[in-house]
Amino acid sequence: MRIFILIIFLIIGVSACQQTNYEILVLNGLTMGTTYSVKINADNAFVKKNQISDDIDEILSEINQSMSTYIKESELSNINFSTISDWQSISDDLFEVIDHAINVSLKTNGAFDITIAPLVNLWGFGPDKLQNKIPTDEIIELTKKNTGYKKIFIDKSLKKISKFDPNLHIDLSGIAKGFAVDKIARYLDKRGFKNYLVEIGGELIGKGLNKDNEIWQIGIENPNNNSDTIKRIIQLKDMAMATSGNYMNYFEKDGVRYSHTINPVTGKPIKHKLASVTVLDNSAMNADALATAFMVLGSEKALSLADNLEIAIYLIIKEGKRFEEKYNDYFMPYLSD
Numbered sequence: 001m002r003i004f005i006l007i008i009f010l011i012i013g014v015s016a017c018q019q020t021n022y023e024i025l026v027l028n029g030l031t032m033g034t035t036y037s038v039k040i041n042a043d044n045a046f047v048k049k050n051q052i053s054d055d056i057d058e059i060l061s062e063i064n065q066s067m068s069t070y071i072k073e074s075e076l077s078n079i080n081f082s083t084i085s086d087w088q089s090i091s092d093d094l095f096e097v098i099d100h101a102i103n104v105s106l107k108t109n110g111a112f113d114i115t116i117a118p119l120v121n122l123w124g125f126g127p128d129k130l131q132n133k134i135p136t137d138e139i140i141e142l143t144k145k146n147t148g149y150k151k152i153f154i155d156k157s158l159k160k161i162s163k164f165d166p167n168l169h170i171d172l173s174g175i176a177k178g179f180a181v182d183k184i185a186r187y188l189d190k191r192g193f194k195n196y197l198v199e200i201g202g203e204l205i206g207k208g209l210n211k212d213n214e215i216w217q218i219g220i221e222n223p224n225n226n227s228d229t230i231k232r233i234i235q236l237k238d239m240a241m242a243t244s245g246n247y248m249n250y251f252e253k254d255g256v257r258y259s260h261t262i263n264p265v266t267g268k269p270i271k272h273k274l275a276s277v278t279v280l281d282n283s284a285m286n287a288d289a290l291a292t293a294f295m296v297l298g299s300e301k302a303l304s305l306a307d308n309l310e311i312a313i314y315l316i317i318k319e320g321k322r323f324e325e326k327y328n329d330y331f332m333p334y335l336s337d
Helices: 050-066 075-081 092-107 119-123 135-142 176-190 284-297 297-309
Strands: 006-009 026-032 036-042 151-153 162-163 196-200 203-207 216-221 230-236 239-245 250-253 258-260 273-280 312-319 320-329
Touching: 026 216, 036 050, 036 176, 050 075, 050 092, 050 176, 092 176, 092 284, 119 135, 119 162, 135 297, 176 196, 176 203, 176 284, 203 216, 203 230, 203 284, 230 239, 230 250, 230 273, 230 312, 230 320, 239 284, 273 284, 273 297, 284 297
Parallel strands: none
Antiparallel strands: 006 216, 026 036, 036 196, 151 162, 196 203, 203 239, 216 230, 239 273, 250 258, 273 312, 312 320
């Protein structure tokens, strides 16, 4: 299961622009083991509040029932528990997410992999959180044999899936929240809403303007544990944003720090100095998956790949006791002065 630190929050400021007469409709709740928030800036949102709330809850419930590994009867759990390698028909949503996950795996040369749950569990960052001893290289290699995105086969025409290895376990926690953000955004678009902010567990999409007729502004927090200061303010207009962090979720043993971010290729926690990655893209699902991949790759490889993919990326890098920032040219237009 992918675990990451939420380091973003909505900046609420006072605008010099003429304000609308709209009130922000705010819907909050729990989903996917985290929280969600939907903010809608529209004159008719409150009239439709109950219907919108019910529809969003239904969307999230359907995604959970399809993609959760904690629901034993979910569609994904049925695939994971299956010990056969025959082709299996899957829902449109599940197919879309798995198909996109494999595409990201290919683009990142395996830095993103939805089959690494056994390795995450091995290092004590799974549901049991057993952080008592460091696994041997032999155990790591044995565990890796039951992982690998290339062992997943999909039939795009029939929307079917097959596992080359019956023991393969698929976990979509590194991409499903982004997909859920996108799906709620699609729903709001269909309802005719032009101004809204959707957030699930730190993955966001902002469309249009807030109640002050300003672009939605998102703060990236300074990762220094002793500081509540904001590192940067991002202007999120018609764009999705995802952040993956590494600086708080770890354990130490014999003076060595072990990160929760596991490199699927080595089977071991990452060791570089990258503290967090923020990715901007049209799709929250794509940003979600890429943030994880870039976190695995480290700053130099992440920046290079982001440029090749024309993806906006912002990095916070730990240098001794300080944190430094780097970002590419694609990210610059979204920085607030």
